[in-house]
Amino acid sequence: MDPTMSIAESSRDVSRLPQPTVEIGPRHKIPLTFLALSVAWSWLTGRRRSLVADAEYLVGRMDPRPVIEGEHNIPADGRFIIVANHYNRLGLWIVLCGCAISVAVARRRATRDDVRWVITSEWQNERLLGLPVPATLYRIAFGRTTGMFGMITMPVAPKDVRGRAAALLEIRSVLRPREGGRDGVVGIFPEHTEVPGLPLHEARKGTGLFFLYLSESGVPILPVGLAEIGGVLRV
Numbered sequence: 001m002d003p004t005m006s007i008a009e010s011s012r013d014v015s016r017l018p019q020p021t022v023e024i025g026p027r028h029k030i031p032l033t034f035l036a037l038s039v040a041w042s043w044l045t046g047r048r049r050s051l052v053a054d055a056e057y058l059v060g061r062m063d064p065r066p067v068i069e070g071e072h073n074i075p076a077d078g079r080f081i082i083v084a085n086h087y088n089r090l091g092l093w094i095v096l097c098g099c100a101i102s103v104a105v106a107r108r109r110a111t112r113d114d115v116r117w118v119i120t121s122e123w124q125n126e127r128l129l130g131l132p133v134p135a136t137l138y139r140i141a142f143g144r145t146t147g148m149f150g151m152i153t154m155p156v157a158p159k160d161v162r163g164r165a166a167a168l169l170e171i172r173s174v175l176r177p178r179e180g181g182r183d184g185v186v187g188i189f190p191e192h193t194e195v196p197g198l199p200l201h202e203a204r205k206g207t208g209l210f211f212l213y214l215s216e217s218g219v220p221i222l223p224v225g226l227a228e229i230g231g232v233l234r235v
Contacts, residue, residue, distance in 0.1 A: 023093065028096055048149075051150065055099035058099050064232050067232055079175045079184055079220075080175075081220070082101060083188060087227050113184070116186045
């Protein structure tokens, strides 16, 4: 594939290939007791949680379980960045997709360190019971969540240049080579939008240049595809 092609051109090229049958699977619910008693308490008290442990708990309760393919392609050590499509639908929250990836990475790495996922700073134009939700509430909620799981917040406001620069510097810091075999792993969904099926969407502006910078700096990029085939989430 020509490295100069845009994501849109690449996805159109892929769309010409024979595609497996996409069949939406069942609804996967996150246990309310887990959210209300365990996660909520940590969220309120500011206690750090193990993303890997929580991911294993949630993935273990998905029925059917996600199928991991090409697991041998995950680096067993060293730094790298995960780039995945943003697969999200009613009944299969993107959080569970991220958990499935995190579990697969943990299986391959002896250190079992958490993937440092990059998440948006807020949801935009969302409504609750028909009423608009102030962006400030989302920023507060997402901020506490990132602290709880060691995530990296990427501001979405176009004017927040300083905030995005700080997030990029944090990503670069995590991916800096370290001694002792505890190199960092970062995960990102560059589309930042729902993709209920196989088609890809354009990534956020500037994403490709940042990946090119990381690649030229010696950081491996691990592409991950998410799709439901035969009613089963495949990673």
